[in-house]
Amino acid sequence: MNETVKRAVEIIKSSNTRDLRIMEVCGTHTHEIFRMGIRKLLPENIKLISGPGCPVCVTPVDYIDEAVMLALEKNAVICTFGDLVRVPGTSMSLALARGKGAKVVTVYSPLDATKYAEEHPSEEVVFLSVGFETTAPSDCISVKTAVRKNLKNYSVLTSNKTMPGAYRAMKDSADAFLYPGHVHAITGTGILKELLSEGVSGVVTGFTAAEITTALATVLKKTETGKPFFENCYPRVVRDEGNVAAMKIIDEFMEPCDAVWRGIGEIKNSGLKLRSKYADYDARIKFSLPVINGKPNPACRCGQVLQGKILPSDCPLFGRACTPEHPVGACMVSGEGACSAFYLYGGNK
Numbered sequence: 001m002n003e004t005v006k007r008a009v010e011i012i013k014s015s016n017t018r019d020l021r022i023m024e025v026c027g028t029h030t031h032e033i034f035r036m037g038i039r040k041l042l043p044e045n046i047k048l049i050s051g052p053g054c055p056v057c058v059t060p061v062d063y064i065d066e067a068v069m070l071a072l073e074k075n076a077v078i079c080t081f082g083d084l085v086r087v088p089g090t091s092m093s094l095a096l097a098r099g100k101g102a103k104v105v106t107v108y109s110p111l112d113a114t115k116y117a118e119e120h121p122s123e124e125v126v127f128l129s130v131g132f133e134t135t136a137p138s139d140c141i142s143v144k145t146a147v148r149k150n151l152k153n154y155s156v157l158t159s160n161k162t163m164p165g166a167y168r169a170m171k172d173s174a175d176a177f178l179y180p181g182h183v184h185a186i187t188g189t190g191i192l193k194e195l196l197s198e199g200v201s202g203v204v205t206g207f208t209a210a211e212i213t214t215a216l217a218t219v220l221k222k223t224e225t226g227k228p229f230f231e232n233c234y235p236r237v238v239r240d241e242g243n244v245a246a247m248k249i250i251d252e253f254m255e256p257c258d259a260v261w262r263g264i265g266e267i268k269n270s271g272l273k274l275r276s277k278y279a280d281y282d283a284r285i286k287f288s289l290p291v292i293n294g295k296p297n298p299a300c301r302c303g304q305v306l307q308g309k310i311l312p313s314d315c316p317l318f319g320r321a322c323t324p325e326h327p328v329g330a331c332m333v334s335g336e337g338a339c340s341a342f343y344l345y346g347g348n349k
């Protein structure tokens with residue numbers, strides 16, 4: 001253990017700060033905190049709660065239903081990251097749709113999807129564009145590539161989200177946020193300073209044990225001042241101005257829209273959709289998709305988990321009817337989901 005980590009661990013273990021709820025917004029943080037045993041360091045009165053920062057978890061049921069409709073009724077080939085395949089829709093997941101003849105191709109980047117479209121000109125290819133500011137640039141580059149190569153058989157089904165709206169929606173759920181470093185490497189820190197001026201506290205952190213423990217120690221020390229705070233604990237990657245080129249390409253191809261977050265509902269201006277100039281690449285327009293009102297499993301409590309209102313282990317289905325092998329909700333499917341983290345690491349704190 002290096003000196004920085006040792007010092008951070010000492011601060012955490014010896015803290016006698018007030019009761020505190022710290023939200024680790026990002027699903028990767030949730031898993032890393034469990035994996036490295038960091039929860040066990042915390043005094044009893046300091047609770048870590050999971051937030052809505054797992055892209056698959058917050059993707060609404062309607063979206064899965066739209067993808068299933070595209071695959072089964074519109075004869076489109078769905079290209080997607082693996083996690084989304086097993087997320088339950090109203091009546092089925094894409095994995096089940098496969099059993100009914102749907103063609104679902106797992107890809108590792110949006111450019112794999114454009115490549116697939118180029119190599120299969122007789123097939124209509126739809127890429128499932130989900131994720132936060134971290135993945136939106138590559139989604140946009142895929143559209144840019146399709147435009148450049150004049151691919152008429154490629155489109156994207158967008159359910160992209162942006163974090164600022166979620167922070168504001170969640171600000172009363174926690175005393176401080178652990179902000180996701182990879183998101184703010186793209187957006188910069190302007191929004192976080194704005195939130196500070198509204199009394200919202202948090203620190204940006206990276207993903208190593210040293211970075212997370214240092215960030216938690218910073219939260220505890222800053223809380224003792226009794227004032228709202230913001231600290232960039234990931235300066236080697238996160239700059240105030242963010243990644244200007246990445247933000248530029250997002251702005252060129254996408255515009256803000258209201259977005260529905262699974263279990264949470266609509267958050268104003270918390271999504272991204274393709275600009276009308278690129279309507280030919282928007283799967284909803286291209287395939288005239290109707291508005292679908294999906295119905296999530298009423299027993300699943302992902303919405304409360306994603307807002308830090310309950311722990312996954314408080315859900316009556318956790319570990320019984322709902323396991324990673326047989327997930328009932330998205331939070332158990334995703335490698336970044338809080339329910340899967342609790343299941344995998346036996347979390348109960």
Ligand code: SF4
Nearest residue numbers: 301302315322329339
């Ligand atoms: S344990 Fe399963 S059913 Fe319960 S909230 Fe998590 S994903 Fe939903």
